[in-house]
Amino acid sequence: xxxxxxxxxxxxxxxxxxxxxxxxxxxxxxxxxxxxxxxxxxxxxxxxxxxxxxxxxxxxxxxxxxxxxxxxxxxxxxxxxxxxxxxxxxxxxxxxxxxxxxxxxxxxxxxxxxxxxxxxxxxxxxxxxxxxxxxxxxxxxxxxxxxxxxxxxxxxxxxxxxxxxxxxxxxxxxxxxxxxxxxxxxxxxxxxxxxxxxxxxxxxxxxxxxxxxxxxxxxxxxxxxxxxxxxxxxxxxxxxxxxxxxxxxxx
Amino acid sequence: xxxxxxxxxxxxxxxxxxxxxxxxxxxxxxxxxxxxxxxxxxxxxxxxxxxxxxxxxxxxxxxxxxxxxxxxxxxxxxxxxxxxxxxxxxxxxxxxxxxxxxxxxxxxxxxxxxxxxxxxxxxxxxxxxxxxxxxxxxxxxxxxxxxxxxxxxxxxxxxxxxxxxxxxxxxxxxxxxxxxxxxxxxxxxxxxxxxxxxxxxxxxxxxxxxxxxxxxxx
Numbered sequence: 001x002x003x004x005x006x007x008x009x010x011x012x013x014x015x016x017x018x019x020x021x022x023x024x025x026x027x028x029x030x031x032x033x034x035x036x037x038x039x040x041x042x043x044x045x046x047x048x049x050x051x052x053x054x055x056x057x058x059x060x061x062x063x064x065x066x067x068x069x070x071x072x073x074x075x076x077x078x079x080x081x082x083x084x085x086x087x088x089x090x091x092x093x094x095x096x097x098x099x100x101x102x103x104x105x106x107x108x109x110x111x112x113x114x115x116x117x118x119x120x121x122x123x124x125x126x127x128x129x130x131x132x133x134x135x136x137x138x139x140x141x142x143x144x145x146x147x148x149x150x151x152x153x154x155x156x157x158x159x160x161x162x163x164x165x166x167x168x169x170x171x172x173x174x175x176x177x178x179x180x181x182x183x184x185x186x187x188x189x190x191x192x193x194x195x196x197x198x199x200x201x202x203x204x205x206x207x208x209x210x211x212x213x214x215x216x217x218x219x220x221x222x223x224x225x226x227x228x229x230x231x232x233x234x235x236x237x238x239x240x241x242x243x244x245x246x247x248x249x250x251x
Numbered sequence: 252x253x254x255x256x257x258x259x260x261x262x263x264x265x266x267x268x269x270x271x272x273x274x275x276x277x278x279x280x281x282x283x284x285x286x287x288x289x290x291x292x293x294x295x296x297x298x299x300x301x302x303x304x305x306x307x308x309x310x311x312x313x314x315x316x317x318x319x320x321x322x323x324x325x326x327x328x329x330x331x332x333x334x335x336x337x338x339x340x341x342x343x344x345x346x347x348x349x350x351x352x353x354x355x356x357x358x359x360x361x362x363x364x365x366x367x368x369x370x371x372x373x374x375x376x377x378x379x380x381x382x383x384x385x386x387x388x389x390x391x392x393x394x395x396x397x398x399x400x401x402x403x404x405x406x407x408x409x410x411x412x413x414x415x416x417x418x419x420x421x422x423x424x425x426x427x428x429x430x431x432x433x434x435x436x437x438x439x440x441x442x443x444x445x446x447x448x449x450x451x452x453x454x455x456x457x458x459x460x461x462x463x464x465x466x467x468x469x
Contacts, residue, residue, distance in 0.1 A: 023350065076353030102351045109344050172355060174363070176344030177267070207266050216344030217267040217337050219365060220427040222357030238435030241268055245433060248263035 002032045005097040009044060011056055012104045017112045017120075023102070033093040037080060038063060038070060040092055057116040063088040065229065068164030071171070072117045073104040078168040078227045086166065086229040106171035109214040110178070121167045123213035124181060128165075130209035131202035132185040134194050147193050160188035162230040169224035169232075175216035180224035182210050183237035190243050203243035268431075270333050275431035277330040278424050282450075284323055285417075289457045295465065299394045306393040331373055338366040361423030361451075368420040375413040382406075401465035410462040418455035425450055 007028040014021025028044050035043070038060050045055035061069035065086040072087055074080040080090040095101065105113050110123040149157075161184075169180035186203050189195030195202075218237065225234045263269045291309075294302045309316055361368075382400060383393070391399075400406050426447035429435065434443070 073349060073351075076349060076351035077355060104349055104351070107345050107347055107349055109346055172357075174358065175341035177341075179267075204263060204266075207268050208262075211267050214344065215267075216341040217270060219271070219337065219341070219362065220423070220430050221362045223355055224357070226355035226357040234430065235435045235437060235440070238430050238433045241271075241431055242433030244263075244266075244268045245272070248266070248269065249260060 004030045008100040010102045035092045037090040038088045057118045059118045065089045068166040071166045078171040084231045108170045108176040127209050131206040157191040160184040160236050172223045172227035177216040177218040179218035183240040184232050187236040187239045204247040271431045273333050275428035277326040278428050280326045302394050303392045361419050368416045401462050407462040407466045414459045418451040422451040
């Protein structure tokens with residue numbers, strides 16, 4: 001038997017980046033606790049549409065925590081209160097009947113609001129374009145295992161590669177810095193031999209782009225690590241710092 | 252080519268990690284100074300003669316101690332200016348604030364208050380230098396100046412509060428400097444974090460006990 005709960009939502013509504021936004025209150029009734037947070041928003045949106053109102057705009061795609069599209073700040077926590085989950089993986093069973101939930105978009109100068117909870121995160125793409133790539137020869141797929149990589153290194157690189165680029169790190173950072181994102185992207189390539197050809201300028205170029213996008217400066221608050229849905233460690237930021245020292249001052 | 256290289260390096264210092272590195276390196280130097288300052292001050296416990304002799308010895312170094320003072324001033328100025336720039340840049344990075352703010356467990360009292368404790372420390376250092384450094388020492392030894400200062404309860408309170416603030420600032424600053432220079436390894440980081448807390452406690456008790464001791468024995 002399914003339990004249902006009744007909630008009060010206070011959602012950030014903003015028509016576009018150019019106009020001022022504000023919180024609007026909506027009731028969210030008879031929500032089965034097995035629903036995900038996004039499904040709950042779908043239900044609210046259906047009701048809003050039936051009432052002739054504009055539905056709440058929010059980003060989403062895979063709804064299984066791997067695409068990095070979803071994300072909103074729920075009661076002050078990016079992706080909600082659960083550890084290591086994206087917003088689509090947050091279930092309503094973590095809320096109680098009668099709760100009031102405040103939902104806000106990512107807040108960063110680099111993430112302008114498109115509409116309501118949807119923000120423009122193309123700044124993260126710009127950081128990737130600045131150096132988050134490797135050069136690969138076209139042609140047939142190279143022989144597997146021609147370059148040997150130890151299991152430990154591969155695992156560590158994979159930990160960094162788990163980053164889905166959702167932007168929760170910058171949303172959680174008290175300084176609005178996306179260092180965990182950039183750290184993960186630099187780390188993933190710095191650990192592997194395939195990433196070496198571009199390593200001479202990668203960290204410096206990506207950091208330069210990150211700064212130009214309007215993100216803040218990292219002051220090692222470690223809030224990003226605590227909020228990251230993929231639980232990426234700030235040791236990857238330390239690796240970025242090392243790579244930066246190498247590319248910026250020692251090259 | 253040379254100037255291009257120079258410009259590249261200069262632009263690196265102005266980047267977010269460059270500024271962070273400047274904070275870390277100057278912070279390390281200031282931590283080093285605090286350790287020697289603590290050792291010097293603890294000589295107060297071995298009495299008037301030892302402390303005055305230590306002070307004499309420092310002054311007799313002449314140019315060397317002037318050089319070290321200028322170096323410290325230089326590091327402090329960089330630390331303060333870059334710190335202020337970071338503070339204002341970071342305020343600008345989030346033009347619209349969250350309505351609900353909640354911590355996830357990363358922030359500590361030290362990390363959350365760095366700019367504020369830093370500002371308070373700057374005012375304290377100026378106050379402290381006026382008290383003991385830029386004071387007329389023709390008619391009194393440094394020991395007399397210290398002991399007469401700490402007969403006033405107001406001064407004792409200000410100094411203890413300032414030392415408490417220093418300890419909070421260093422509790423974040425010390426481990427953070429290691430993270431910034433890239434020295435974060437799962438094996439060593441837990442130790443560095445513990446050392447950071449111990450270091451701030453030792454500084455707090457070491458410096459903090461002096462005003463109390465002096466006011467009691469004064």
